[in-house]
Amino acid sequence: MSSKRLGFLTLTLVVLAIGSIFFVACTRPGTAPTASGNGGNTPKTGGGGGTTVHMGSSDFLVPTTTIPKGSKLTLIDDVAVPHIIQNGTYDANGTPKPAKEPGAPTVNVNFSGSDTKDIGPFTTAGTFHLYCTIHVKMNLTVTVK
Ligand SMILES: [Cu+2]
Incomplete structure (x- = not known):
């Protein structure tokens, strides 16, 4: 009878182990690194133009x-890696295409790593492309409404 009890205990441990694996697997990709303590990567819009x-x-x-329209965009460098963000985009082949759309703010911002900077304000409605001149295919599309 003690072996039956042991079996139940083992089963419980296995279920717990599998459960925790699922928990980690499910929470990990969506929430991104929260090491910065900044509450994930969900873009937030607020009265103060607090989109990140x-x-x-x-x-x-x-x-x-x-x-x-009229708000700024806050870029947050979560890691100790530099980025240089400018107007433009990488095409499908990874070729950089510097370009500033009509109405786009001039963007030329250096991140040295683990820092936060505002770009904009974006005063014209439209679709604007930003890219990192260091990292191929590091593109961001900003839609202003
Ligand atoms: Cu970069």
Whole structure:
């Protein structure tokens, strides 16, 4: 009878182990690194123009974001990796195409790593492309409404 009890205990441990694996697997990709303590990468829009986009070691954590006309966009470098963000985009082949759309703010911002900077304000409605001149295919599309 003690072996039956042991079996139950083992089963319980296995279920707990599998459960925790699922928990980790499910929570990990969506929430991104929260080491910065900044509450994830979900773009937030608020009265103060507080839309944020996080950057990883070689990418924007979201490829697109939408902000209200007249507001700024806050870029947050989550890691100790530099980025140089300018107007333009990489094409499908990874070729950099510097370009500033009509109505786009001039963007030329250096991140030295683990820092946060505002760009804009974006005063014209439209779709604007930003890229990192260091990291190939590090593109961000900003839609201003
Ligand atoms: Cu970069």
